[in-house]
Amino acid sequence: MSERDFDLAALRADQERTAGVARIQAALRPRGLGRLVCDCGAEISPARRAAYPGTDRCFDCASLGERRRRIA
Numbered sequence: 001m002s003e004r005d006f007d008l009a010a011l012r013a014d015q016e017r018t019a020g021v022a023r024i025q026a027a028l029r030p031r032g033l034g035r036l037v038c039d040c041g042a043e044i045s046p047a048r049r050a051a052y053p054g055t056d057r058c059f060d061c062a063s064l065g066e067r068r069r070r071i072a
């Protein structure tokens with residue numbers, strides 16, 4: 001097996017792992033409601049999830065992110 005074949009096999013295994021994790025996360029996620037808790041640990045309110053279906057950040061993180069994007 002050449003080095004290139006090995007790299008491709010490792011890459012494929014990695015992609016399959018990532019896809020598996022994504023499938024589990026999708027299964028755990030309430031359908032169409034996005035995440036219940038932000039990466040920062042804050043709860044994403046039902047109102048926010050209703051207003052932004054599929055959002056995965058709380059209001060603070062989302063507005064911080066937008067501000068950061070605007071500066072950058």
Ligand SMILES: [Zn+2]
Pocket residue numbers: 038039040041042057058059060061062
């Ligand atoms: Zn947050």
